[in-house]
Amino acid sequence: MDGEEENPGPFRRTSSRTRRMASRMASALSSSDNRAQAALARLDALESDNAGAEVVDLNDDEYGSTDEEDHVLMQKKQSKNMKRKTRQGKALEKRAVRSFMDVLQEANLEALPPHVPTYLRAAVGPPSTSSRRHYCSVCGNSANYTCPRCGTRFCSCRCQVIHNDTRCLKFVA
Amino acid sequence: MTGGSRVVVIDNGGGLLKAGFGGDNDPIAVVPNCIAKSPGSNANSKKWLAADQLQAQDVDVTGVTLRRPIDRGYLINTEVQREVWERVLRGLLQVDPTNSSLLLVEPQFNPPALQHATDELVFEEFGFNSLCVADAPSLVHLYEASRQPSLFHSQCSLVVDCGFSFTHASPVLQNFTLNYAVRRMDLGGKALTNYLKELVSYRSLNVMDETLLIDDAKEKLCFVSLDVPHDLRLASLSFKDNPFRCSYILPDGITYKKGFVKDLDEARRYCSLPVEGELDKKDGDRDIDKDRKKPELSQNEFALTNERFLVPEMLFHPIDLGMNQAGLAECIVRAAQACHPYIQPVLYQSIILTGGSTLFPRFAERLQRELRPLVPEEYQVKIISQENPILGVWRGGSVLASSPDFDSMCVTKSEYEEMGSARCRRRFFH
Numbered sequence: 224m225d226g227e228e229e230n231p232g233p234f235r236r237t238s239s240r241t242r243r244m245a246s247r248m249a250s251a252l253s254s255s256d257n258r259a260q261a262a263l264a265r266l267d268a269l270e271s272d273n274a275g276a277e278v279v280d281l282n283d284d285e286y287g288s289t290d291e292e293d294h295v296l297m298q299k300k301q302s303k304n305m306k307r308k309t310r311q312g313k314a315l316e317k318r319a320v321r322s323f324m325d326v327l328q329e330a331n332l333e334a335l336p337p338h339v340p341t342y343l344r345a346a347v348g349p350p351s352t353s354s355r356r357h358y359c360s361v362c363g364n365s366a367n368y369t370c371p372r373c374g375t376r377f378c379s380c381r382c383q384v385i386h387n388d389t390r391c392l393k394f395v396a
Numbered sequence: 397m398t399g400g401s402r403v404v405v406i407d408n409g410g411g412l413l414k415a416g417f418g419g420d421n422d423p424i425a426v427v428p429n430c431i432a433k434s435p436g437s438n439a440n441s442k443k444w445l446a447a448d449q450l451q452a453q454d455v456d457v458t459g460v461t462l463r464r465p466i467d468r469g470y471l472i473n474t475e476v477q478r479e480v481w482e483r484v485l486r487g488l489l490q491v492d493p494t495n496s497s498l499l500l501v502e503p504q505f506n507p508p509a510l511q512h513a514t515d516e517l518v519f520e521e522f523g524f525n526s527l528c529v530a531d532a533p534s535l536v537h538l539y540e541a542s543r544q545p546s547l548f549h550s551q552c553s554l555v556v557d558c559g560f561s562f563t564h565a566s567p568v569l570q571n572f573t574l575n576y577a578v579r580r581m582d583l584g585g586k587a588l589t590n591y592l593k594e595l596v597s598y599r600s601l602n603v604m605d606e607t608l609l610i611d612d613a614k615e616k617l618c619f620v621s622l623d624v625p626h627d628l629r630l631a632s633l634s635f636k637d638n639p640f641r642c643s644y645i646l647p648d649g650i651t652y653k654k655g656f657v658k659d660l661d662e663a664r665r666y667c668s669l670p671v672e673g674e675l676d677k678k679d680g681d682r683d684i685d686k687d688r689k690k691p692e693l694s695q696n697e698f699a700l701t702n703e704r705f706l707v708p709e710m711l712f713h714p715i716d717l718g719m720n721q722a723g724l725a726e727c728i729v730r731a732a733q734a735c736h737p738y739i740q741p742v743l744y745q746s747i748i749l750t751g752g753s754t755l756f757p758r759f760a761e762r763l764q765r766e767l768r769p770l771v772p773e774e775y776q777v778k779i780i781s782q783e784n785p786i787l788g789v790w791r792g793g794s795v796l797a798s799s800p801d802f803d804s805m806c807v808t809k810s811e812y813e814e815m816g817s818a819r820c821r822r823r824f825f826h
């Protein structure tokens with residue numbers, strides 16, 4: 224992927240979760256186009272809760288299993304807590320990596336007869352006119368130019384200089 | 397069965413959870429539907445805050461790690477949901493679930509696996525004694541129809557719910573959502589906040605870890621443009637002449653625990669602009685600029701200009717984000733066109749806007765302008781904004797929960813135990 228590994232600072236949010244998703248979607252499109260992959264990863268990131276490594280966090284001590292601390296929410300009957308913990312232990316293994324997209328795949332909605340309304344059939348679909356407007360990545364103005372190296376948009380010489388100096392190949396979009 | 401006991405109504409949104417009692421005008425709790433943990437390693441850092449705890453005056457949400465029960469609009473993590481519900485039910489509503497019914501608003505097309513998980517949470521973990529599941533559009537219709545019966549004598553409306561996780565255009569007929577005609581865009585407030593985070597981080601200050609703060613900045617500063625090229629031109633003017641420029645201050649952990657808009661008058665300047673053209677005429681009554689120097693931004697501050705309208709703009713043109721989906725106006729038209737031609741004119745006359753993302757100033761006006769050319773000329777286009785688009789669904793739930801036949805719409809705990817989730821669910825018709 225374009226510059227993904229050397230993403231510094233703020234743009235580390237291409238977590239392994241989004242990377243995995245991107246590669247799955249990309250293989251579905253059988254696309255070898257890195258920019259297209261990067262664009263999909265970026266769209267996926269728009270639905271993420273935290274900037275960085277979500278997967279790592281889930282292996283962290285989970286709120287429910289560290290009951291020794293006086294968690295306000297955990298003031299519950301001990302027996303119930305025990306029952307919970309084991310169930311949670313099992314559930315976390317599975318659910319830690321399960322996203323809505325995973326559930327959707329398991330639901331196998333494509334197999335339903337065409338008259339049944341489903342999540343997939345409710346999707347609005349592509350726009351009737353596909354004229355995409357581009358905005359300068361540096362300042363937000365209408366952008367008529369494209370960086371030949373990374374495909375990022377910019378509007379003027381001034382913004383091109385800023386882009387080349389500080390941002391080129393540092394951000395996938 | 398439920399006689400005597402109260403009905404708990406929960407609109408379990410991806411961003412905000414709204415909870416209260418059936419029959420009341422307003423919910424008791426309107427709280428973030430998430431848990432969060434502060435960064436750092438001091439004594440408190442291992443503690444997860446849930447729901448209203450995140451709203452407390454002395455809580456600084458800088459850099460928190462978030463866990464949400466809801467992914468893309470669907471309840472996917474019941475562990476996290478249980479924590480939030482515990483807090484809301486026992487802490488805020490102070491209700492005993494085993495003595496109550498639950499009216500739960502559930503997203504449409506909820507996959508069976510997630511329905512089962514929800515039933516488990518409701519009956520086995522919390523022990524509610526009955527459950528009724530309803531979808532948001534029918535509740536919004538019910539609420540608006542109960543308030544203004546004359547407006548909806550035709551018994552149908554087109555509910556546009558632009559919330560946190562996604563946006564739906566849903567035709568409703570006689571309190572039933574016509575699910576075959578529902579159309580969805582995969583864009584809502586969450587994606588817009590993340591997009592704003594991305595823009596600010598790229599252009600001025602790294603805020604990638606500040607979801608809750610940027611959410612606040614978005615709510616307070618973003619608006620919908622009625623003329624994007626024109627506003628872009630204004631936004632490119634230098635500092636004092638730029639009517640959109642304003643800044644947001646992040647908490648510094650010492651003086652400020654919460655983020656805030658630096659200068660509210662500055663933030664509202666765009667409201668007094670003439671809507672179209674006439675840029676030069678306006679110069680006369682504008683203050684004479686004393687300094688045109690770039691104002692210094694403090695370390696905890698970022699400025700917004702065109703981001704203020706380019707962010708909500710994505711709802712109208714997702715293609716600009718590289719998302720191959722039709723925008724809101726087309727989404728509405730496609731939902732209407734999926735209905736019988738007989739009701740289409742009536743649907744266009746009663747478009748109801750709900751959901752927090754419809755709160756951006758000028759949202760309805762822009763939608764009207766985009767929709768008009770797409771709708772047959774002989775049809776009227778009428779857009780109704782809910783009085784409170786965040787609470788609208790909950791209020792509909794409150795109306796339903798206090799209706800005389802509510803009990804007959806519920807599945808009881810014993811029915812659930814007898815028949816299991818799948819068969820009980822058939823009662824809810826979706």
Ligand SMILES: [Zn+2]
Pocket residue numbers: 359360361362363364377378379382
């Ligand atoms: Zn530029």
Ligand SMILES: [Zn+2]
Pocket residue numbers: 370371372373374375386390391392
């Ligand atoms: Zn470049």
